[in-house]
Amino acid sequence: NAGVTQTPKFQVLKTGQSMTLQCAQDMNHEYMSWYRQDPGMGLRLIHYSVGAGITDQGEVPNGYNVSRSTTEDFPLRLLSAAPSQTSVYFCASSYGFTGELFFGEGSRLTVL
Amino acid sequence: AQSVAQPEDQVNVAEGNPLTVKCTYSVSGNPYLFWYVQYPNRGLQFLLKYITGDNLVKGSYGFEAEFNKSQTSFHLKKPSALVSDSALYFCAVSPTSGTYKYIFGTGTRLKVLA
Numbered sequence: 220n221a222g223v224t225q226t227p228k229f230q231v232l233k234t235g236q237s238m239t240l241q242c243a244q245d246m247n248h249e250y251m252s253w254y255r256q257d258p259g260m261g262l263r264l265i266h267y268s269v270g271a272g273i274t275d276q277g278e279v280p281n282g283y284n285v286s287r288s289t290t291e292d293f294p295l296r297l298l299s300a301a302p303s304q305t306s307v308y309f310c311a312s313s314y315g316f317t318g319e320l321f322f323g324e325g326s327r328l329t330v331l
Numbered sequence: 332a333q334s335v336a337q338p339e340d341q342v343n344v345a346e347g348n349p350l351t352v353k354c355t356y357s358v359s360g361n362p363y364l365f366w367y368v369q370y371p372n373r374g375l376q377f378l379l380k381y382i383t384g385d386n387l388v389k390g391s392y393g394f395e396a397e398f399n400k401s402q403t404s405f406h407l408k409k410p411s412a413l414v415s416d417s418a419l420y421f422c423a424v425s426p427t428s429g430t431y432k433y434i435f436g437t438g439t440r441l442k443v444l445a
Contacts (some may be wrong), residue, residue, distance in 0.1 A: 223374075250431055259340075261421060261437040262375075269431060277432060309374055316425060317363055317382045320433070322374035 221245050225310050225323035232300040232330045240295040240326050242310030248321070250313040251293040255279065255306040256325075262309065268293055300330045333358045335424050337436035344412045345444050352407040352439045354422030363425040364405040366396055368418045369438075375421060381405060392416070412443045 226241045244251065252267035254277075264277030268287040282304060284296040293312075297304060307327050311320040335356045344350045356362065363382050367375040379390025386398045396407045405422060422436040 252431070252433075254435075259437060262423075262435040264432060264434075267431050311375075313431075316431070317380075319365060319377035319380055320367070320375070320423075322367075322376070324374045325372075 223310055223312055223321050223323040225308075225326050227326060228324065229327050230329070232297075232328065234300060234302060234330060236300050238297050238300065238328075240297075240308055240310075240328075242293045242295065242323060243291050244293075244310075244312040244321070245291065246312060246314070246321065247290060248312035248314050248318075249290065250315065250318075251287065252277070252311050252313075252320070253283070253285065253293070253295045254309045254311065256309060257306050265295065265308075297328075300328075302330045304328065305330045333424075333426060333434055335422055335434050335436040337420075337422055337439045339439050340437075341440045341442060343442045343444060346414055347411050350409050350412045350416070350441065350443070352420050352422075352441060353404070354406060354436055355402070355404045356422075356424050356434075357403065358424050358426050358434070360426065364396075364398060365423040365425070365433075366390065366394070366405075366407050367421045367423060369421065370418050378407070378420075412441075414443045414445050417441055417443045 223244045249270045253265040254262040266285040268274045310323040365380045366378040369375045381398045389395045424434045
């Protein structure tokens, strides 16, 4: 059972480039989400989804897009990378309101 | 605004001593409460949660947490700390308002000294 799989683990971008962080889960969870972790700020919710075709914004959505075409996959797209998007990104999934989050191993992104 | 506070950036405790990592929250209604642990260069792992019922919740690796509604707190505790407990701990709240907008605290680094 792989759980939540994120790729890539590391990425370096130049300002203005675009990229997609991939996230896949094999637990049939309806809820999936993306967080960014920055020192001293904890985890902040970027976007989340409660099922295929349904997405919503979190606390810090600007500069990021998401889509949910299948239950398993929830990619995060950076449209035009900025240095302020340098961070560690985590994908997480859950089976419901009372369920705990299952996290991927993280993707460390550096924007130069 | 809804928020979760972890007032201590770092907690140091000697191995074998009891430990407490503090968490308070400001969320409307009756939220669901969670603790997660993060080891270096890893994702967060679930420790325990409070949904309803007994105020003392037991979780993984000997950890427990006490829910106090009047003080809006959910402190993490362990009777006897291990060096291997050294990690970053996060408190999180899931508001029961029908949204999935979990709110995380800023994290507390626990250092257990041998």
